[in-house]
Amino acid sequence: GASKQDVREKVWDYLEASGLAAFPRPVHRRIPNFQGSHQACCSIKELDVFNRAREIKVDPDKPLEGVRLAALEARKTLLVPTPRLRTGLFNKIVPPPGATKEILRICATSQGIKEYSVPVGLDGKARVDLVVVGSVAVSEKGWRIGKGEGYADMEYAMMVSMGAVQEDTPVITIVHDCQVVDIAEELLDDHDLTVDYILTPTRTVKTNCKRPKPQGIIWHKVSYEMLEKIPILKSLRYREKQTGKDVTLQDEHSDLANANTPAALNEKAMAENTRPQAAMGSAQVGQHYVESDSLSPRLGGSGMITTVYVGNIPPSVRVSELKCALREFHATPLRLNWQGAQHRAFLDYKDKATAESAVSSLKGLSLGGNTLRVELAKNQRNKGQVEINMLYICQAWIKNLPLGSCVQPHVAR
Template sequence: MCIVGLLFISRSQSFVVTGVSKQSIREQIWDYMESHDLADFPRPVHHRIPNFKGSYLACQSIRDLEVFAGTQEVKVDPDKPLEGVRLLALQSKKTLLVPTPRLRTGLFNKITPPPGATKDILRKCATSQGVRNFSVPVGLDASVLVDLVVVGSVAVSEKGWRIGKGEGYADLEYAMMVSMGAVHEGTPVVTIVHDCQVIDIPETLVEDHDLTVDYIITPTRVITTGCARPKPTGITWSKVSCEMLTKIPVLRSLRERERRAGKDVTLQSEPGGQQSIPSTVRRPRAIPPSQAGSLGGSHSSLQVQDTQPAATVCVGNLPYDTRVRELKRAVRELGVRPLRLTWQGPQHRAILHYADLAAAQEALSLLQGLHLGANTLRVTLGQQTDT
């Protein structure tokens, strides 16, 4: 059995974490915190950034960091153990940005307490409910310059290696902030954890897209990691799944922005460059009468190349008053670029044409859950032909 590291509980207690994967470390940290009654609400802490007894006290120590005192704009994750930092930021009249849960509605929100807010109201603003009730969304084009990033962790090493709960949101949020110019290489990153979460983590577990930390705060210590490993320099699109792109609208917008800037935005499941967006739009090809007869309705070309379509995706359940341009816009925002779009308005559907089955399947994945108006569109794989 391989020894990953010694996990310090106090000056007199310690235990060894075994295993060499991030998930095995997470499970052992969660189990230990629960079995030794170190965890705090919400429980159980499994599959969460764990809240712990003494988290509020640990948060107070961030005031002693010069990087906190000199900041104006702070991004703090919405995790429960970081609630004390969010309150301090508001009390210090700093601009507080909090990521939206799972990035469903944007990258982050700016917390805006009501005028003349008392300490009790500020305390409510710092809670997860307060983040929902006292905030306004911050758009991608907003002028944001974050001075300090505070993230939660499941485990962290004194060298600055960090392990989150496994969903990758903190890493992705940072990479997205880099992409929109909200942080730079020198922006400090702080994490706040229980002493038992500070362990030795093999550097072999740390990947290029993983966010490292500069400061670790526990109930008993403030650790300066001196981490020299570069932080993510932007979104690693090859690590982004189609499912993630479907669930996070702001990520789709960033992908389109970077595509227009000429960057490689090939996703995890895409063959090397096969799904890159065509940059050339050629004259629409005439639709054969036989095809027109089988598809019915009027036709509208979204984008046509000399490639003969070999697979299609059917988009159904369109609202009765939907116009073709509305569907085109929605499709483009998802980064879905068919060779041609055949509009079948009377049947409340459209057909997207692709050069091969792989391209059609990729589009099918990206389009799942797409809404127009009040309707969730029905997306299915259509015909395949030999090329």
């Protein structure tokens, strides 16, 4: 029988060949825009589920522009997924005060999504009343085929995991009539999102779909590669792991066989080194805390030590929680400088590449209800060292020791 990709190719080819395809062209490998998409979008205003909704999540695809505009005109909260989920889950579109219809029209476009949006973190307490997705093909039973990258399915599963959608949250798709086709049930997987309403330029179909929607992220279908591509997925996995859920990844079972490889052993050693060293290599003065692991003697090596700034740390979070998260995200630093009273920490890495990798890994990390701000520290050269030396001086002063005995030796940077 036909595969999902066969169905996609058939729809894309037909839209192009029949002159129904609209900008951006060609429609292949996209959620296709089509002649009459605005008309199809406008019919959403006739649905009670739209009129009752206060917060709506609409995909950023071109054929859904009319729905985004309708939501803004109706003064609803409009959430749009961040492109390829690179920097979080949602952006909230915030039109300027007193925005004219023309400005709202711009806000609904891809340009407006960039210019008039603010990110919503995992802790943003989003409560989505209605979900609008694009499709390549859909059946009257509510079975949907996307463009094949799985982002709509993943976004929905992530919304379930963060409590943003409930089982009865309606899902709508906007397509051309020719995209409504028969889809064999055996093509569907348990992670595939189904739809409750189909809007076309000529009709509205209520699918009465009984097939259950995804119940959250199916971790054993998530690969390490996907985890690297979608930073916020790491945060969700970390949160779910803390609650005791099984978050074993697709390729994690095979990795157990590689548990004794040099890389794995090195990673294990780094994780273990952060514990016993707390007694020997740390200084704690009030809420300040500096910890060096056993790798710190190498700080004077050839690499230029690079510091990462971690901000927006809630007062309730302890240094042990941050350390646990750093191990979980494979971002254990050579040195951790904790400044809880200032809601921040500084992490030293052996070189810029390692630091940038840590920043990428920790993007979207949420602790204690806050999405942390993670970036390369502005002044790399001596900022971290000055602060560390000051801490040792403070400690010496408190203990009334000779300063010379406590100032940490200068580290060449």
